[in-house]
Amino acid sequence: MFDLIKKFKKLFDNSSRDFAKSTCSNSPMSNNINSEDNLTVWEKVQIARHPNRPHGLDYINYIFSDFFELCGDRFNENDNAIIGGIAKLENQSIMVIVHEKGHDIETRIKHNFGMANPHGYKKACRLMEIASELKIPVLTLIDTSGAYPGIISEERGQGYVLAKCLELSSDLNVPNISVIIGEGGSGGAISLALSNVVLMLENSIYAIISPEGCSAILWKDQKYKEKAAEAQKLTAQDLYKYGMIDDIIPEPKGGAHQSKTATMDQVKKYIMHHVNKLIKEFKENPESIKRKRAVKFLNMGNATDA
Amino acid sequence: MNWLTSWIPKIRSERSESVPDDLWHKCNKCEEMIFRSHMVDNMWVCTICDHHERMRAHHRLVSFFGSESNFKTEIPPRLQDDPINFSDTVSYKSRLKKARAKCDMDDCFEIGVGKLEGNSVVALAMDFAFIGGSMGRALGNAIVHAAEISIRNKIPLVLFSSSGGARMQEGIFSLMQMARTTIAVKKVKDAGIPYISVLCDPTTGGVQASFAMLGTVTLAEPGALVGFAGKRVIQQTIGEELPKDFQSSEFQFKNGFVDKIVHRSKIALEINRIINILK
Numbered sequence: 001m002f003d004l005i006k007k008f009k010k011l012f013d014n015s016s017r018d019f020a021k022s023t024c025s026n027s028p029m030s031n032n033i034n035s036e037d038n039l040t041v042w043e044k045v046q047i048a049r050h051p052n053r054p055h056g057l058d059y060i061n062y063i064f065s066d067f068f069e070l071c072g073d074r075f076n077e078n079d080n081a082i083i084g085g086i087a088k089l090e091n092q093s094i095m096v097i098v099h100e101k102g103h104d105i106e107t108r109i110k111h112n113f114g115m116a117n118p119h120g121y122k123k124a125c126r127l128m129e130i131a132s133e134l135k136i137p138v139l140t141l142i143d144t145s146g147a148y149p150g151i152i153s154e155e156r157g158q159g160y161v162l163a164k165c166l167e168l169s170s171d172l173n174v175p176n177i178s179v180i181i182g183e184g185g186s187g188g189a190i191s192l193a194l195s196n197v198v199l200m201l202e203n204s205i206y207a208i209i210s211p212e213g214c215s216a217i218l219w220k221d222q223k224y225k226e227k228a229a230e231a232q233k234l235t236a237q238d239l240y241k242y243g244m245i246d247d248i249i250p251e252p253k254g255g256a257h258q259s260k261t262a263t264m265d266q267v268k269k270y271i272m273h274h275v276n277k278l279i280k281e282f283k284e285n286p287e288s289i290k291r292k293r294a295v296k297f298l299n300m301g302n303a304t305d306a
Numbered sequence: 307m308n309w310l311t312s313w314i315p316k317i318r319s320e321r322s323e324s325v326p327d328d329l330w331h332k333c334n335k336c337e338e339m340i341f342r343s344h345m346v347d348n349m350w351v352c353t354i355c356d357h358h359e360r361m362r363a364h365h366r367l368v369s370f371f372g373s374e375s376n377f378k379t380e381i382p383p384r385l386q387d388d389p390i391n392f393s394d395t396v397s398y399k400s401r402l403k404k405a406r407a408k409c410d411m412d413d414c415f416e417i418g419v420g421k422l423e424g425n426s427v428v429a430l431a432m433d434f435a436f437i438g439g440s441m442g443r444a445l446g447n448a449i450v451h452a453a454e455i456s457i458r459n460k461i462p463l464v465l466f467s468s469s470g471g472a473r474m475q476e477g478i479f480s481l482m483q484m485a486r487t488t489i490a491v492k493k494v495k496d497a498g499i500p501y502i503s504v505l506c507d508p509t510t511g512g513v514q515a516s517f518a519m520l521g522t523v524t525l526a527e528p529g530a531l532v533g534f535a536g537k538r539v540i541q542q543t544i545g546e547e548l549p550k551d552f553q554s555s556e557f558q559f560k561n562g563f564v565d566k567i568v569h570r571s572k573i574a575l576e577i578n579r580i581i582n583i584l585k
Contacts, residue, residue: 147535149534149540151548151549154540157563159534163488163515163519167492167520187516190482191484206478208474208478209472209474217474218395232392238390239478242389242390242479297482298486300482300485301479
C-alpha cells in the first residue's frame with residue numbers, strides 16, 4: 001500500500017501536462033487513448049474505488065447550471081444510492097441518473113455505499129419514462145460495486161427490477177448516454193448502461209463481478225484478487241479494444257482524485273459532444289435512435305469472431 | 307499368488323461390468339435410492355418425495371415435446387471460444403473442453419422447434435451440468451437465435467432457465483449478454499408473440515436479472531432456487547440467518563414475481579393452455 005502511495009505521489013509530482021488541453025480540441029473521439037499508461041490493473045481498480053474520486057453528486061453539482069431532484073419510486077420508497085432528476089446542461093434539458101457512493105461514514109450510510117435496492121432501480125425506470133415523455137435525453141453516471149444483496153432487495157425483486165431497467169433502456173425512444181465514472185459493477189451497472197453511447201473514464205473499471213468475488217469463486221480464495229483483476233480484462237482500455245465502449249475519457253495524471261474539477265470538466269466536454277451529436281441525429285430521424293441502440297447491443301462482442 | 311489373490315480381480319471386474327454406475331439415483335432431497343429408469347420415466351422428479359431434480363437439456367426437450375420425434379434441434383451460429391483468453395487455476399479453454407466431453411454438448415443449451423398438440427413452439431432448455439449453465443456468448447447467441455426463429459415463424463418462445471448466472475470466464479462479454487438477451491426477448495414480445503419463461507433450479511444472477519424475469523408469462527418449477535444475489539453473499543453482507551424458503555420459487559410467487567408454480571409433468575399442458583387462450 002505504501003508503495004502504491006509513493007507511486008501515485010511520483011506520478012502527481014511529475015505531472016506537468018496541462019491536462020485540460022491535452023485532448024479533444026475539436027472532437028473528443030481522440031486517438032491518443034491512454035498511451036502513457038503505466039499502472040497495473042490492480043492499481044487501476046484501487047484508483048477506480050478511490051474515495052476522493054468525483055462521485056455522482058459531485059458531477060451533478062458541477063456540470064449542470066441547475067438540477068431539480070426527482071425522488072421516490074412511486075410505490076413505497078426513495079433510494080439514495082441512485083439519485084436522479086431534471087437538469088440543464090448548457091442549453092439542453094436532460095434527465096440525469098447517477099449512482100452515489102458517499103464520501104464519509106455518514107453519507108456512505110445514507111447512500112448505502114452506492115449499492116441500490118430495487119426501489120432505486122424502480123426510480124430510475126420512472127425517470128427514464130418521464131424523459132421519454134418529455135423527449136429529453138437521459139444521462140447516467142455509473143459508479144457502483146453492484147446492486148445491493150439483501151433480504152428486502154430479494155423480496156422486492158432485485159433481479160426483476162434490473163431486468164426491467166435493461167428492457168426499458170433498450171426500448172427508450174430518446175437518446176441515452178452513460179459514463180462509467182468509477183466502478184461498473186455487474187448487473188447493477190449494466191442495467192443503467194444500455195445506452196446509445198457508453199463512455200468510461202480512463203481509470204474506471206467495468207466487470208461482471210468484482211476481482212474479490214471472482215477470486216473467491218474461481219480460485220476459492222479472495223487473496224488472488226490481483227490475478228483475478230488481470231484475468232478479467234476489466235479496464236477501460238481492454239473494453240475499448242473489445243468494442244464494448246465508445247470512447248475513453250482521459251483523467252489527470254495519477255487519477256481523477258488528483259483534480260476533481262479537471263476530471264469533471266473533461267467529462268462534461270465529452271458528454272456535451274455526444275449529447276449534441278445524438279440530439280442532432282434524434283431530430284433528423286427519431287426512430288433511428290432506438291433501432292441503432294438495439295443493433296449495437298445485439299451485435300456487441302461478436303466482431304472478433306473468425 | 308494364491309487362489310484368493312487371483313480370484314479377487316476377476317470378481318471385481320465382473321461386478322463392474324454387470325452393475326452399471328448409473329443404475330441407481332440418489333435423490334438430492336430425501337436421499338432415497340431410486341431406479342434411474344424410474345427417474346427418467348418420471349421426468350427426473352423423485353418418485354418418493356416429488357423433488358424436482360435438475361434435468362439435462364435434451365431430456366427436458368424430449369419430455370416437454372413428448373418424444374424425440376416431436377421436435378427438431380436447431381443449432382445457432384458458432385462463435386469463437388474464450389473471447390478474453392481467460393485462465394484461473396485452469397484455463398477456460400480446458401474447462402470448456404472438459405465440459406464438452408463430460409456433457410456431450412457444445413455449450414449449456416439445446417434448442418428445439420416442434421409441436422405441442424398442434425401448436426408450434428420454439429423451446430430452449432438450459433443445462434446446469436455444463437459449467438453451471440452459465441451465460442456466455444454462446445448462450446446469448448442461442449437466445450437471439452431462438453428469438454429470431456420465434457419471430458420468423460410467428461411461434462411462441464419458451465425458455466427453460468437453469469443457470470448460476472453469467473459466465474465469469476468470459477468477463478465483460480458475459481455481462482453484455484444480459485443486454486443482448488433482454489433485447490432479443492423484447493423483440494419477440496414487440497411482435498405480439500408470447501414469450502413463456504420457465505424458471506427451473508437454479509435461476510440466479512445475471513440470468514435472473516435479464517431474460518428470465520421478462521416473460522409474458524412466467525412459470526416456475528416447485529422448489530427451484532430463484533434469486534439475484536448468492537445466499538452466501540447476502541449472509542455475509544447482512545450477517546444474519548436467511549429465512550427458510552428464501553429465494554425459492556414459492557418465495558418468488560409469494561412476492562409477486564411468478565405467475566404460477568407448475569409441476570414438471572404439467573408444464574407442457576399449461577404452456578399449451580396459455581398458447582390456446584392467446585391464439
